[in-house]
Amino acid sequence: MKNLIQNINKTFDHRIRLGIMSVLMVNEYADFNRLKELLGVTDGNLASHAKALEAENYIAIEKQFVGKKPNTRYMTTPLGRKAFQEHIEALEKLIQNGN
Amino acid sequence: MDANKYLNDISEIKNMMNRSSRFISLSGLSGILAGIYALVGAYLAYQTIYFDQAEMGSYKTLVISEQAVIKLLIIAGSVLILSVVTGIFLTVRKAQKQGEKIWDKSTQRLVINFLIPLITGGILILHLIEKEQFSLIAPLTLLFYGLAIINASTYTISNVRYLGVTLLVLAFISLWFIGYGLLFWAIGFGFCHIFYGAMMYFKYEKHS
Numbered sequence: 001m002k003n004l005i006q007n008i009n010k011t012f013d014h015r016i017r018l019g020i021m022s023v024l025m026v027n028e029y030a031d032f033n034r035l036k037e038l039l040g041v042t043d044g045n046l047a048s049h050a051k052a053l054e055a056e057n058y059i060a061i062e063k064q065f066v067g068k069k070p071n072t073r074y075m076t077t078p079l080g081r082k083a084f085q086e087h088i089e090a091l092e093k094l095i096q097n098g099n
Numbered sequence: 100m101d102a103n104k105y106l107n108d109i110s111e112i113k114n115m116m117n118r119s120s121r122f123i124s125l126s127g128l129s130g131i132l133a134g135i136y137a138l139v140g141a142y143l144a145y146q147t148i149y150f151d152q153a154e155m156g157s158y159k160t161l162v163i164s165e166q167a168v169i170k171l172l173i174i175a176g177s178v179l180i181l182s183v184v185t186g187i188f189l190t191v192r193k194a195q196k197q198g199e200k201i202w203d204k205s206t207q208r209l210v211i212n213f214l215i216p217l218i219t220g221g222i223l224i225l226h227l228i229e230k231e232q233f234s235l236i237a238p239l240t241l242l243f244y245g246l247a248i249i250n251a252s253t254y255t256i257s258n259v260r261y262l263g264v265t266l267l268v269l270a271f272i273s274l275w276f277i278g279y280g281l282l283f284w285a286i287g288f289g290f291c292h293i294f295y296g297a298m299m300y301f302k303y304e305k306h307s
Contacts, residue, residue: 018108022115030119034204038119088112091105 007090009083011056016041016049020074021084024059029075050074058083122205122255124194126186127304130296133182134289140178141285144171148281178288193304205254213251216243237280241270241287256303262295 012018019039023030030038036046053059058080062073076084117123147170148163163171194201220243224236245266252260266287273283 015111018111019115022112023119026116026120034119037200037203038115088109091109094105095102095109 007086008094009087009090011053011058012084012087014049016045017053020046020050020053020059021076021080024074024076025081025084029062029073031074032072035074053080056080056083118199118205120205120254121257122194122199122209123303124190124197124199125255125259125299126189126193127296127299127302129182129186129189130292130299132185132189132296134292134294134296136178136181136185137288137292138285138290140174141281141289143174144281147171147174209251209254212254213247216246216250219243220246234277237277237283238270238273241266241273241283244287245270256299258299258302259295262291265291265295 012021016039020035023035023038032043032046035050036043039046041049050059050061054061057077060075060077062075064071064073147167191201200206220239223243224239227233227236227239245263248263248266249260252258252263269283269287269291273280276283
């Protein structure tokens with residue numbers, strides 16, 4: 001049991017971070033507004049959680065201009081995909097053990 | 100630690116993955132209605148051709164008046180427009196009920212991927228009509244419509260893929276029954292829509 005808990009990734013232990021990672025796992029990328037819409041969070045909230053994920057090198061942030069508007073795109077890194085996969089597997093095992 | 104929390108996390112992950120990549124508010128009811136329109140259209144078309152003294156199954160001797168052709172085009176156009184309008188109306192209503200955005204990246208991807216095979220087939224079929232080669236029109240409409248649905252199924256409820264595969268099979272069978280195009284249209288656009296629409300309706304809509 002202890003081993004299983006160790007695999008739970010503390011970085012993903014938050015609804016918004018979990019949401020960001022889930023969206024980015026199945027999409028090539030998502031921009032700031034799309035993530036905001038899907039998760040239903042405020043600008044500041046999203047930005048700070050995205051930063052936390054970036055700090056761990058789980059997601060990459062790409063800033064560019066669409067016309068004159070700045071546009072921020074988020075995508076997963078290979079490290080982030082691997083970490084999230086392991087996190088999901090750990091969650092599944094914990095649920096199986098709990099029952 | 101609470102197992103419930105982990106369960107919530109997993110369902111949240113699933114929900115987010117689905118919502119961000121698929122448009123799941125597609126209305127099954129609109130499929131049923133589109134099928135009914137198609138059957139009514141097929142019946143009217145059959146009447147038009149029948150009273151124009153042509154026999155089904157003898158394409159080589161099929162001679163119909165210009166008036167009848169215009170009537171057939173009106174029938175086909177009405178079925179198409181009615182189906183699209185009903186589909187959009189019911190789908191928008193369902194999306195609003197479920198609090199899902201109607202025009203976002205998921206729907207855009209769905210529409211674009213549906214239209215690519217459909218428009219490709221449409222252009223090819225218009226070309227065949229121009230060359231007055233009518234025999235392959237019925238199989239090709241079913242074929243490209245089936246491909247369009249299969250292509251779009253990645254971006255919506257994945258079960259619609261089965262409708263697409265059924266249409267492909269029907270298209271291939273109809274290759275050996277040239278001249279019975281109307282019958283195969285009635286089966287493909289009529290009965291198949293009703294059958295799969297009803298399946299979707301009972302699976303996803305009836306409870307909500």
